[in-house]
Amino acid sequence: MLSAMSLLPFGALPPYKPRRSVPEQIDLGDWAQIAPLFDRLETAAPAATTLPAFESWLLDWSELNAAVDEESSRRYIANSCHTDNPEAERAYLHFVENVEPQLKPRQFQLAQIYLAHPQRPQLPAARYKVFDRDTQLHVDLYRAENVPLETEEAKLGQQYQKLAGSLTVTFRGEEKTLVQMGRYQEEPERALRQEAWQTVAARRLQERDKFDELLDQMVRLREQIAANAGFQNYRDFAFRQRGRFDYAPEDCLRFHDAIAEHVVPALRTLQAERRGHLGLATLRPWDLAVDPLGRPPLRPFDRVDDLIGRTQRIFDRLDSGLARGFDTMREQRLLDLDNRKGKAPGGYQSTLAEARLPFIFMNAVGLQRDVETILHEAGHAFHALATRGEDLHAYRSAPIEFCEVASMSMELLGNEFIEEFYAPAEASRARRTHLEGIIAVFPWVATVDAFQHWLYTHPGHSRDERRAAWNSLLDRFEGDIDWTDHADARANLWHRQLHIFLYPFYYVEYAIAQLGALQVWANSKRNAAQALRDYQQALALGGSRPLPELFQAAGCRFAFDSETVKPLVELVKAELAKLG
Numbered sequence: 001m002l003s004a005m006s007l008l009p010f011g012a013l014p015p016y017k018p019r020r021s022v023p024e025q026i027d028l029g030d031w032a033q034i035a036p037l038f039d040r041l042e043t044a045a046p047a048a049t050t051l052p053a054f055e056s057w058l059l060d061w062s063e064l065n066a067a068v069d070e071e072s073s074r075r076y077i078a079n080s081c082h083t084d085n086p087e088a089e090r091a092y093l094h095f096v097e098n099v100e101p102q103l104k105p106r107q108f109q110l111a112q113i114y115l116a117h118p119q120r121p122q123l124p125a126a127r128y129k130v131f132d133r134d135t136q137l138h139v140d141l142y143r144a145e146n147v148p149l150e151t152e153e154a155k156l157g158q159q160y161q162k163l164a165g166s167l168t169v170t171f172r173g174e175e176k177t178l179v180q181m182g183r184y185q186e187e188p189e190r191a192l193r194q195e196a197w198q199t200v201a202a203r204r205l206q207e208r209d210k211f212d213e214l215l216d217q218m219v220r221l222r223e224q225i226a227a228n229a230g231f232q233n234y235r236d237f238a239f240r241q242r243g244r245f246d247y248a249p250e251d252c253l254r255f256h257d258a259i260a261e262h263v264v265p266a267l268r269t270l271q272a273e274r275r276g277h278l279g280l281a282t283l284r285p286w287d288l289a290v291d292p293l294g295r296p297p298l299r300p301f302d303r304v305d306d307l308i309g310r311t312q313r314i315f316d317r318l319d320s321g322l323a324r325g326f327d328t329m330r331e332q333r334l335l336d337l338d339n340r341k342g343k344a345p346g347g348y349q350s351t352l353a354e355a356r357l358p359f360i361f362m363n364a365v366g367l368q369r370d371v372e373t374i375l376h377e378a379g380h381a382f383h384a385l386a387t388r389g390e391d392l393h394a395y396r397s398a399p400i401e402f403c404e405v406a407s408m409s410m411e412l413l414g415n416e417f418i419e420e421f422y423a424p425a426e427a428s429r430a431r432r433t434h435l436e437g438i439i440a441v442f443p444w445v446a447t448v449d450a451f452q453h454w455l456y457t458h459p460g461h462s463r464d465e466r467r468a469a470w471n472s473l474l475d476r477f478e479g480d481i482d483w484t485d486h487a488d489a490r491a492n493l494w495h496r497q498l499h500i501f502l503y504p505f506y507y508v509e510y511a512i513a514q515l516g517a518l519q520v521w522a523n524s525k526r527n528a529a530q531a532l533r534d535y536q537q538a539l540a541l542g543g544s545r546p547l548p549e550l551f552q553a554a555g556c557r558f559a560f561d562s563e564t565v566k567p568l569v570e571l572v573k574a575e576l577a578k579l580g
């Protein structure tokens with residue numbers, strides 16, 4: 001393993017189960033050592049002439065997938081934790097350039113072998129129907145000519161991470177990351193907020209051509225990938241590639257309409273209340289995060305250790321099993337939560353597939369948003385821990401739409417014990433901030449999702465056309481914000497949304513899942529113990545069931561039309577009214 005792995009916050013982690021077929025000593029960053037394992041699987045498949053032998057072969061394939069997956073995750077984690085470290089960058093790019101392109105055709109060959117195997121029809125249908133469906137999709141979409149294009153796409157994504165992670169400003173004599181600058185948006189002094197906001201906006205605009213060029217290149221690559229697979233546009237390809245068997249682009253467009261009809265008016269009401277409390281004629285971009293009653297910013301913690309300890313106490317109160325899971329992560333150093341220069345932006349949870357353990361990455365700076373983020377990512381982590389006993393690697397992860405139910409539900413369930421961070425009055429304020437954020441996130445998701453629909457159904461568009469499309473969507477969804485003298489910042493606001501660059505069409509899932517999470521929360525208000533049991537049982541299913549069945553197991557309805565959206569918005573509004 002390359003020396004960059006020493007940069008990981010955690011050390012060597014043993015496999016959850018002893019390896020069956022992958023050698024104990026092997027460099028999984030060296031294709032020459034990996035290739036014989038694929039050769040062995042291909043050779044062994046015809047000899048699996050009984051159902052037990054075939055299922056054993058399938059588990060060997062799963063084990064290899066998990067081992068290679070963990071190697072990939074380790075390198076990604078090291079690089080995102082240290083974007084300014086050349087060795088971490090080299091190790092990550094080596095895997096992207098020299099291992100992943102070799103893996104793809106070999107995985108395609110094994111998928112074909114699996115689908116054509118005479119024992120496959122004998123497999124229990126209820127157990128393997130999702131695996132069959134997903135494997136068939138893999139075979140249907142695979143094109144050898146797309147492998148080098150996907151490698152280039154991954155490299156461009158790494159360039160975006162490096163650029164975004166490198167941005168700092170000098171503010172009042174101190175160098176600060178853009179994440180650290182976010183603290184100033186909660187300061188009561190309006191001139192300070194404005195100065196901080198304008199400083200960050202100007203810094204981002206300095207790099208606008210670089211961000212635009214990265215997306216231009218990505219769009220061209222993605223359009224070619226879609227064309228090679230026989231699709232008219234990348235949007236339709238992406239929907240298939242993401243395994244969206246249960247909804248179509250038209251459903252998302254109707255979801256946008258439902259958000260415009262039911263959520264945007266609620267957002268405008270909240271904005272009007274904020275404007276009135278602040279005594280302003282209009283809301284400016286630097287007036288959106290400050291407490292409208294002029295109270296000092298919520299400061300839930302000063303040190304990351306304090307964030308971890310208080311979060312642990314929330315889980316202690318919520319459920320003993322969840323508490324043990326979080327404590328395991330703390331003991332195994334599977335948390336990297338502090339913000340620092342050279343660290344990639346954002347937050348994520350990554351599963352180390354062979355150890356079957358989750359890792360949480362964050363950029364905490366002492367904000368209420370950090371509390372929401374740790375609860376969110378812990379929900380993902382609990383999902384990973386709930387599936388540790390599942391031996392089929394493909395079933396240890398679920399569709400993203402349900403993965404985000406796991407995380408967003410945990411924000412709401414954990415918020416019931418937010419007094420671990422705050423005195424009672426501040427706890428109510430934090431809950432209100434969170435619920436207002438839920439109202440705000442739906443229009444933002446609709447904006448980002450609709451923008452991606454536009455991007456990939458308007459081939460050959462110019463940068464000016466792209467900015468105009470973005471502005472039009474903000475006109476529809478953002479509510480009442482005054483951008484006077486900052487039109488450029490508004491037109492390029494999408495540069496900060498990493499999903500547009502790194503994970504195309506992965507964003508509407510957040511809004512779909514938020515509907516599920518609100519339903520879990522509503523259930524918990526009627527019967528907290530039953531709602532938590534349903535939630536945990538659904539997590540334990542991993543990806544072994546179709547998406548609507550996962551929602552159903554969690555006590556939710558899988559739908560995102562007006563009929564579903566309206567009552568959930570009313571629930572949030574009612575809870576906000578209680579909080580005052």
